[in-house]
Amino acid sequence: MIERDNPLEGYLAKIESRRPLSQDARDAFLALPVEPEHYDIYREIVREDDRTSRCCLIIQGCVSRFKTLPNGERQINSFHFDNDMVDLQSALLLVSDHGIRTHSPTTVLRIDCNAVLQLTIDQPEWAHAFWFDTLVDAAVFREWMLNVGRRVAVGRVGHLILEIFHKLSRIGRTEGYKFVMPITQNDLADAVGLSAVHTNRSLQQLREHGMISSIGRTFSIDDFEAMKRLSSFDPAYLHPAGPRVVNPECS
Amino acid sequence: MIERDNPLEGYLAKIESRRPLSQDARDAFLALPVEPEHYDIYREIVREDDRTSRCCLIIQGCVSRFKTLPNGERQINSFHFDNDMVDLQSALLLVSDHGIRTHSPTTVLRIDCNAVLQLTIDQPEWAHAFWFDTLVDAAVFREWMLNVGRRVAVGRVGHLILEIFHKLSRIGRTEGYKFVMPITQNDLADAVGLSAVHTNRSLQQLREHGMISSIGRTFSIDDFEAMKRLSSFDPAYLHPAGPRVVNPECS
């Protein structure tokens, strides 16, 4: 009864690339009731302090999670692209402590949280899959905290560019070392804890040192190794290898 | 067969204060094999890049999670106290992307990750409990990212003091608005993305404004409301209310 082009299949493939699932688990997931929604650029999918009861899975596009101060200053916590499950936390947490906003026209799938929770009870494999996703999110937050708290401006911007490049390359949105940057300098600034002007200065510096170049929104990473060194970027924090397996042969 | 003074009982009580467990789930948890260990102040329990296979539960003391830059600069990601399960992430992630270090003499319980994972398979209640813990961790990371990225120095320090006060009060380590600060100014600085000198300046400012006072390590919060306003502290991000329940009456 599963149709061929179930929009959940992209996420399923991503999960299974980390560890294959049983047929039961696969079917149970694909049977989740979903509601597709389309948002224009700069729409708030989830407002801060919302009591939401639906997770959302990005089919295609780009969103950020963010928090704001009473004076209006905004800190972006993470960016998410195709096949990212964004609001998993609303499955268990009652109130959302942050907002979610699009940075380009974006198609998302809304999934009821109770259905997600029930899935984790019926299929423990999914409990692990979602928990793993949450752990990776947390790892990225820690790295960003280091970025914003301790790296110098140019290192911060370099680090973010490499992370975005890394994420885009996994969903086929890069060509060699070229990609179109889906985020404005203003929003990069909000992610990196700098003013927009200083973010621009930092980009200039990266260009001067021959590390990147750009034509319009199309960026090119010209000296990947220098970028990595400058921003001490190590993709390990993105945990690309997938989860530990239960009772592995090694101690 | 469960002894009266099982050291796991503190954490169990904390979990059950959020939502009661079934007797089976309770017993299975208390039956986990554990190894108590004691550490002096400033010992590394987990090194960065370690491949660890044991979670640790703090029985009594204070630890931080942190990351360091190649140049030695350190960013503390979170502080943890009695009855916090600290390295839950090692249950699923293969390599630790951060270190864990004591800030006072600390007793921890080491629990094998495979045993933890098995528990989540046998008792789905525990899968939710641990997932919830991870989600709260992530929420705290987001708030700290906002702190470090966007708040002014004095607000950052104020916010951290309120969080520590809040956490200590939940484990009975406060008296009214007084508590002994378990962390040096140097380490507060590492948590807040400032230099130690500027952290000290910020503490002076809080004193000048009559918001806090201290004798030795004993701090007193003298104007709680002003502190909250100054640092836009709202304990909601600590999610004290516990998890959402499955299939609740409300839609």
Add this chain to the structure above:
DNA sequence: TGAAGTTCGCAACCTTTGTTGGATTCAAAC
């Protein structure tokens, strides 16, 4: 093709935070 709205680039000036070096207090050990 042209107009409006974004986004980007840049210079001058200002504010915050970092650095250095040293004095003082505090706590534990002798």
Add this chain to the structure above:
DNA sequence: GTTTGAATCCAACAAAGGTTGCGAACTTCA
């Protein structure tokens, strides 16, 4: 007590980053 080392405090100066304002370039859409 005295000593020792850590933690705290403080002032002067340096550096990094923020702010403002404006103009150029690029998109989008009519």
